[in-house]
Amino acid sequence: MTTTKEIIDRCEKLYEDMDFTAARAWKEAAPGRHVIGYMPIYVPREIIHAAGMLPLGILGGGDQLEVIHGDAYYQSYICRIPRSTIELAVSGKLDFTDGMLFPSICDVIRNLSGMWQLMMSDKYARYFDVPQNYQDDVGGVYYTQELHELKEDLEKISGRKITNEDLRKSIAVYNENRRLIKDLYELRRKAPWKVPTTEVYLLLRAGMVLPVEEHSQMLKDYIEAASTEDRPLRDNCRVVIQGMFCEQPPLNLIKSIELAGCYIVGDDFMMVTRWLTDDVPLDGDPLENLSQAFLHHSENVSAKYVDREEDKGIYLVDLVKKNGGEGVIFTSPSFCDPALLDRPLLQDVLKAHGVPYIAFKYAENSGQMQPIREQAGTFADSIKLWSEQ
Amino acid sequence: MTAPTPTAAKPTVQKDRSMAMQKAMVDGNYARLARAEAERRKVAYTFVPGNINELLMCFDLVVNYPEINAIQNGMRKKSGRYIMEAEKAGHSEDVCTYVKADIGMMLKGNIGPNDERLPNPDVLMLSYTGCFTFMKWFELLRHHYKCETAMLHVPYEGGSGFSKNSRDYVVKQLKETVIPTLERVSGVKFDIDRLREYLKESQKAEENWVWVLESAKHKPSPIDSYFGAIYYISPIFTAFRGTPTATEYYAELRREVEQRIANGQGPITPEGEMKNEKYRLVVEGPPNYTSFRDFWKMFYDEGAVIVASSYAKVGGTYDFGFRHDPDHPLESVAEYCLNCYTNHNLPERVRMLETYVNEYQADGLLINSIKSCNSFAAGQLMMMKEVQKRTGKPGAFIETDLVDPRYFSPANVKNRLESYFQMIDQKRRATAA
Numbered sequence A: 001m002t003t004t005k006e007i008i009d010r011c012e013k014l015y016e017d018m019d020f021t022a023a024r025a026w027k028e029a030a031p032g033r034h035v036i037g038y039m040p041i042y043v044p045r046e047i048i049h050a051a052g053m054l055p056l057g058i059l060g061g062g063d064q065l066e067v068i069h070g071d072a073y074y075q076s077y078i079c080r081i082p083r084s085t086i087e088l089a090v091s092g093k094l095d096f097t098d099g100m101l102f103p104s105i106c107d108v109i110r111n112l113s114g115m116w117q118l119m120m121s122d123k124y125a126r127y128f129d130v131p132q133n134y135q136d137d138v139g140g141v142y143y144t145q146e147l148h149e150l151k152e153d154l155e156k157i158s159g160r161k162i163t164n165e166d167l168r169k170s171i172a173v174y175n176e177n178r179r180l181i182k183d184l185y186e187l188r189r190k191a192p193w194k195v196p197t198t199e200v201y202l203l204l205r206a207g208m209v210l211p212v213e214e215h216s217q218m219l220k221d222y223i224e225a226a227s228t229e230d231r232p233l234r235d236n237c238r239v240v241i242q243g244m245f246c247e248q249p250p251l252n253l254i255k256s257i258e259l260a261g262c263y264i265v266g267d268d269f270m271m272v273t274r275w276l277t278d279d280v281p282l283d284g285d286p287l288e289n290l291s292q293a294f295l296h297h298s299e300n301v302s303a304k305y306v307d308r309e310e311d312k313g314i315y316l317v318d319l320v321k322k323n324g325g326e327g328v329i330f331t332s333p334s335f336c337d338p339a340l341l342d343r344p345l346l347q348d349v350l351k352a353h354g355v356p357y358i359a360f361k362y363a364e365n366s367g368q369m370q371p372i373r374e375q376a377g378t379f380a381d382s383i384k385l386w387s388e389q
Numbered sequence B: 001m002t003a004p005t006p007t008a009a010k011p012t013v014q015k016d017r018s019m020a021m022q023k024a025m026v027d028g029n030y031a032r033l034a035r036a037e038a039e040r041r042k043v044a045y046t047f048v049p050g051n052i053n054e055l056l057m058c059f060d061l062v063v064n065y066p067e068i069n070a071i072q073n074g075m076r077k078k079s080g081r082y083i084m085e086a087e088k089a090g091h092s093e094d095v096c097t098y099v100k101a102d103i104g105m106m107l108k109g110n111i112g113p114n115d116e117r118l119p120n121p122d123v124l125m126l127s128y129t130g131c132f133t134f135m136k137w138f139e140l141l142r143h144h145y146k147c148e149t150a151m152l153h154v155p156y157e158g159g160s161g162f163s164k165n166s167r168d169y170v171v172k173q174l175k176e177t178v179i180p181t182l183e184r185v186s187g188v189k190f191d192i193d194r195l196r197e198y199l200k201e202s203q204k205a206e207e208n209w210v211w212v213l214e215s216a217k218h219k220p221s222p223i224d225s226y227f228g229a230i231y232y233i234s235p236i237f238t239a240f241r242g243t244p245t246a247t248e249y250y251a252e253l254r255r256e257v258e259q260r261i262a263n264g265q266g267p268i269t270p271e272g273e274m275k276n277e278k279y280r281l282v283v284e285g286p287p288n289y290t291s292f293r294d295f296w297k298m299f300y301d302e303g304a305v306i307v308a309s310s311y312a313k314v315g316g317t318y319d320f321g322f323r324h325d326p327d328h329p330l331e332s333v334a335e336y337c338l339n340c341y342t343n344h345n346l347p348e349r350v351r352m353l354e355t356y357v358n359e360y361q362a363d364g365l366l367i368n369s370i371k372s373c374n375s376f377a378a379g380q381l382m383m384m385k386e387v388q389k390r391t392g393k394p395g396a397f398i399e400t401d402l403v404d405p406r407y408f409s410p411a412n413v414k415n416r417l418e419s420y421f422q423m424i425d426q427k428r429r430a431t432a433a
């Protein structure tokens, strides 16, 4: 049996590899293969997969990529992820991709879609909008049509039709992947000392660059190994972290929070891997099913409109309760409008439910972790004191 | 983002009739808002870009535009305090300052720019067009007022032009969620013929407005299409589009501009008439409001006139052909929303600016990048380079904020502008040689 260490070592290599060697190798392994990049938060990867293509998550350059050109494209008061993504493009690291999807998450990524069109006019780039109206005959009809258009675009690139059968198979494969991620999170909920969040994060990151089937196998192996391995239980508090759905935190930030005495039992990492909360049905019209899942069985993050005031932020309270969380750490990228505008609203809801919280900001290339470690440590101590009273 | 309604820029040398009309309209709306509760009128708050003013009027709603309040408070030097107030209450220093100026004002009792208390909203008409912040802004207000919200999601034009799917989606939302909500809140039944009547008025105003905008193709330009346009756009971008008063205003404005052309006059500025048009510029991005008059003066002093700006299009890109259409009322309301400037993708925005530089015979493109406005600002450096490349005219980049006085540095802006004008001079000499 593979050990968690072996698996995580592999994930770490994939995480550090800014040349996307694994995805390149996949593409080169057979003629006619295509790779479609996508940015956070959500795209229906099932359709890309059904086209026989590799969906490749592009999440910026983290703290490993030196941004040389990217800064010339952005003013200092804009978050980091678009500039490092541009850096990846202009330095040729994405030259093997055949297209890029820019989901509707905020104005920065929205505008980046246009920059891409200007910079790489020979490549496919689509702004992928999702409805903010969740009625079947309004937002549903709109979204199903958007899915059809995406499917047709991909057919043009691959030169072959995507059948309903192709789509169903892909949905099944992603259903399995989502179930495994749920299992992983469930294991972390039950025994967070066996499943450090740094490892959960790296496992999810691997899912951004590997074919889904391979990623699912990796998750199975990890869950099996983690369940049996012994790891020491510490006197840590249990926290939920929020705000990292787009620009990625440096790995050290997650490590620092854990080292400060926190078990992270809830997060909003790479929501694309678990945006849809239930299995997508396999019978019936597959695109309709994907649309329905989006409307009625999808997660909440700050980029999504909440229709009723009484529902605002409840997802976070539920996430805390379900996972036995004792507090929330808001940690968002600097200049991130979706996360930072939403934060006061979420904090009010937490306050009303008696959930303590703290907040700080980061950039994907932040190096100095000492202040964060201190803040998280003080927070952990105060939670412990509070619960002992 | 937005539009405008500045009444605060102090003594103008010459007061045209249109100016008095504009001021009366703006004051009138504030007065209506102040009376709304006493008169038991229902109040809607909404945004400028993609606003559905004609539809709101069908329900006898009094309409408040929080962006306009932010601008007015900016011009009256109140926004800085409100922004700090919001930051004290936990709002991040990184986010849009319009939101914070509004929230700060709300926290301080919602006393409007005219020093009277603004009524609470009965409905927040969330026209989600061209800016992500709108969505959060009204979620924040809803959290405070606990009132109804009607969401109108206008998809972004990610490709070239909008798709039929997008238009149908907007129309359906109007029919199935927006209109029923407004009927419920107002107690007024929707009458599509009433909407048609308003749209007819809009169309008339839009015709004259485009004429005024295009008058800047004359040399010298009789108008300033950025600073001056701030006053001109106020009726058509806000609570007056669709009213006979707005129609009258644009007819009057057109007459005045015709007269100025006939007299060979330049634009009227707070410092007096622009006598010697030395530079013709296209501007991208909103202006700074906290030092609006000083900012304008920097251009006046150099003889620089803005002949076209994208900001004057945030409430509608009429000069590219759009008109409200009474024969297709809801469809045309939807198309209007889809067509707002910030709802266009970057290649489209670049094309528009390129067209302006060429058609208005401008010396170049100046970008005023707003620190807290991602919708406008993300990608502007690339836009500048593209427009430079395509037109062969030099571009320049300055950075300020709309309503946060902390981010307006007069010395920096002035220096930048001076070097830009020198660059234009050099370019002219090189071309002449």
Ligand code: SF4
Pocket (backbone or CB within 6 Å): A079, A080, A081, A082, A105, A106, A107, A108, A109, A246, A247, A333, A335, A336, A337, A338, A339
């Ligand atoms: S980090 Fe935030 S502001 Fe930046 S692109 Fe992502 S969602 Fe937008």
Ligand code: SF4
Pocket (backbone or CB within 6 Å): B001, B002, B096, B097, B098, B099, B130, B131, B132, B133, B134, B372, B373, B374, B375, B376, B402
């Ligand atoms: S981000 Fe820009 S467009 Fe949006 S509300 Fe703020 S100033 Fe207006």
